[in-house]
Amino acid sequence: MKTKAILGHTDVIQVLDAAHQEAERQGWAVTIAVADDGGHLLGLRRLDGAAPFSAEVATHKARNAAVGRKETQVFEDMINGGRTAFVSAPLTGMLTGGVPIVVDGQVVGSVGVSGVKPEQDVQVAKAGVSAIG
Template sequence: MLTYQTVSLDDARRIIDAGIAKAEEIDSPSNIAVVDTGGNLVAHVRMDGSQLGSIEHSIDKARTSMFFRKPTGDLAEDSRPGGPLWGIALSGYGTVIVFAGGLPLAVDGRIVGAIGVSGGTGEEDTVIARAAVARL
């Protein structure tokens, strides 16, 4: 029998609150999503003033990070034409996203979920995601 740990709703709320605080600090209204180990949405928030088009991006970044167990920005270089992951962004019915801002959530070295942040530049999204992950 397999057992696993996954992020809880309480965890997701703490993570999102930390993300909101960092987004406000750097003035980057964002969408922040947290998924469990199955890539299922646990919680999402769209901050006032954030881009509507970024709602799905934040969720897709979190799912992509969970499914590939790495930051979404790390997938970008390998997914360029001729790269080992060329075409990856066309998989998953268009939900695989390689923009920066998705990070795995780990406890004691085990991935328990992922976060996706979208609304600013890739750098801003990553800064917010890192601050949120630190709260776990």
């Protein structure tokens, strides 16, 4: 039987805290979502001033990064690059800002961030990912 790492409660808090600190350092009002490897929400933190809809967008980004096993920017780039048929994929919110958390070569979860420019969302998400491992 195979075994794999999973995100525990402490891990989720560490990811949220690291992403939160990066967003505050930059002065960005964002929402940060952490999902397990199946895309199920484990934690959500909406910073002061973040738009209410950013909570749903961040959650979708986290889900897509987890179940797609790659950064959501890949999906957005595919669509923007002309592969418009990918819009029919069973994913919602295929926007830049979702980053998988990989441990020992396995996706164990993901971080989704929404609220600022796409590259800034990714910066915050990657700060959260860096808290694991």
